[in-house]
Every structure is written in structure tokens, then in C-alpha cells.
Amino acid sequence: MAHTPVNHPARPIYRAIGGIVGLYFVVFGGLGIIASAGNDFLAQDDTKVLGQGTNMAFSLLSVLVGVVILVGTAIGRNLDVAINQWLAYTLMVIGLAALAFLQTDANIFNFSIMTDVVVLTLALVLLMVGMYGKVGSDDEHEAWQKARLVL
Template sequence: MAHTPVNHPARPIYRAIGGLTGLYLVAFGVLGVIASAGNEVLAQDDTQVLGQSTNLGLSLLSALLGAAVLAGTAIGRNVDVAINQWLAYALMVISLAGLALIRTDANIFNFSVATVIVLMVVSLVLLVVGMYGKVGTDEEKEAWQKARLVL
């Protein structure tokens, strides 16, 4: 996208924030697996971790997505930008679907309102990190600055 900054000066900070977000997702997933051990994968019970309702399925999904964010952060070279942006959109869709299905039998990930809010915040953080973490050549940076000044 032409309006996405290239070589932003705060890029290392955004990359670190992305890594911390991935660590949070992994920690939530691991703690959720421990707390929901012995339950069904998609159980709808009162299992809570870090103030959020969860089950084994959501915990495994969170750990997997967090590992993907951490892998992207470790690789860098705009791989993290793509992973962060796509996972941000996926988490938004998952959390909105969870909000829509929160009081039904279709609530397979045992969402609560707190879980939806946290997932939305995590997805917005990943989206911002993805937008400001792009690395490019000097020519791409110059083209972005020229396009920015025209606006």
C-alpha cells in the first residue's frame, strides 16, 4: 500500500511490541492448556485463564497463533509484517464471530465478553505493528515520502 510507511524510525519498537504480543498469546495458550487439561477440546465450562474464559481448543489456537507471530518476528524481512496483518484480520473475525455466538451452543471456543475484548485489542495491536514494521529499500522509502507529501 502506498500509504504504509517504509523504514519507520520506530520500527524496532513496533517489532518488539509484536514479539510481546506473540509471547502473550503463547502464555495464554499454555496456561489454558494446563487449566483445561482433562476437559473436552471444545468444552463450554467455567475454565478461566488470566481473567478470560477458555477451553482446550482456544488455548491450542492461541498458542499456535502466538508461535506464528514469534516466528515472524524472529524472521523479520517483512515476513513479520505479512503474518501480523493477516493474523490481525483473522483474530478480528474470530472475536467478532465469538461475540455474535457468545450465548449460543455454537460458542465452540467458550468465549466470554472479556475474551472478545482482549482478542480485539490483540488484533488491533498486531495490525498497527504490521503497518509500521515494513522494511524497504531507500528508493521505496523515498517514494513513500513523496507520496505522503503530496497528500
Template sequence: MAHTPVNHPARPIYRAIGGLIGLYLVLFGLLGFFASTGDPFFGQGDTQVLGQGTNLGFSLVSIVIGAVVLAGTVIGRNLDVLINQWSAYLIMVVSLGGLAFLRTDANIFNLSVATVIVLMLLSLALLMSGMYSKVGTDEEHEAWQKARLVL
């Protein structure tokens, strides 16, 4: 994408933000896993972790997504950009789906309003992190600067 910044000066900060989001997802998933052990996989009980509704299924999903984001952050080489953007889209879909089915039997992840808000904020921050942490050559940076000035 020509409009995505290449070699942004705050790139290390955005990469760290992505890593912290991955770490939060893993931590939330682990706490949710231990809190909901023994409950049904997609149970709709009153299990809460960090003020957010969860169940065993959503805890495992959080652990997997967080681990993938952390692995992308460690690997780098623009793989983190791709992982952060697609993970952000996935988290947005889950949170919007959870909002749509919040008070129904289709709420398989036992999401609450607080969970939906936190997931949406995390996904937006992760998307921002993916958009500003792209690394490229000096020629790509110069081409981006020229395209930016034309717009």
C-alpha cells in the same frame, strides 16, 4: 501499498510490540491448555485463565497463532509484516464470531466478554505493528515520503 510507511523511525518498537503479542498468545494458550486438560476439546465450562474464558481448542489455537507471530518476528525481512497483518485479521474474525455467538451453543471456543475485548485489542495492536514495521530500501522510503506529501 503506497500509503504504508517504509523504514518508520519507530519500527523496532512496533516489531517488539508484535513479538510481545505473540508471546502473550503463547503464554495464554499454555496456561489455558494446562487449566483445561481433561475437559472436552470444545467444552463450554467455566474454565478461565487470566480472567478470560477458554477451553482446550481455543488454547491450542492461541498457541499456534502466537508461535507463528513469534516466528515472524524472529525471521523479520517483511515476513513479520505479512504475518502480523493476517494474524490480526484472523484474531478479529475469531473475536467478532465469539461475540456474535457468546451465549449460544455455537460458542465453541468458550469465549467470554473479557476474552473478546482482549482479543480485539490484541488484534488492533498487531495490525498496527504490521503496518509500521515494513523495511525497504532508501529509494522505497523516498518514494513513500513523496507519495505521503502529495496526499
């Protein structure tokens, strides 16, 4: 897309922010696995980690999401951009679905409102990181500059 920034001057900062988000998911998931050990996989109880509701399923999902983000960030080469954007959209869907089912038996990840706020916020941060972290050739950068100046 011509309107997505290419070779943005702050892309190392955005890449670092993506890594921090991935690290947060790994730490949260690891603490969640410890806190929910011995509970049912999809338990809907009062297990909380860092003020957020969780269970073993969401903790494992968080570790998986964090590791994927960290691997994408380490590899770079626009793979991190694709991973961050797709995971951002996926986390938004999960967060909005969890918000819809927060007070029902369909709350399979044991979300609390704080968990939902954090997941949706981190999804938006990942989307921003994915949009500004793209690396390309000088021709792609020039095409982006021309498209930006026309708009």
C-alpha cells in the same frame, strides 16, 4: 502500497510489541492448556485463565498463533509484517464471530466478553505493528515520503 510507511523510525519498537503480543498468546495458551486439561476439547464450561474464558481448542489455537507471530518476528524481512497483518484480520473475524455467538451453543472457543475484548484489542495491536514495521529500500522509502507529503 505507497501509503504504508517504509523504514519507519520506530519499527524496532513495533517489532518488539509484536513479539510481546506473540509471547502473550503463547503464555495464555500454555496456561489454558494446563487449566483445561481433562475437559472436552470444545468444552463450554467455566474454565478461565487470566480472567478470560477458554477451552483446550482455543488454548491450542492461542499457542499456535503466538508461535507463528514469534517466528515471524524472529525472521523479520517483512515476513513479520505479512504474518501480523493476516493474523490481525483473522483474529478480528474470530473475535467478531465469537461476539455474535457469545451466549449461544455456537461459542465453540468458550469465549467470555473479556476474552473477546482482549482478542480484538490484540488484533488491532497486531494490525498497527504490521502497518508500521515494513522495511524497504531507500527508493521505497522515498516513494512513501512523496506519497505522504501529497496526501
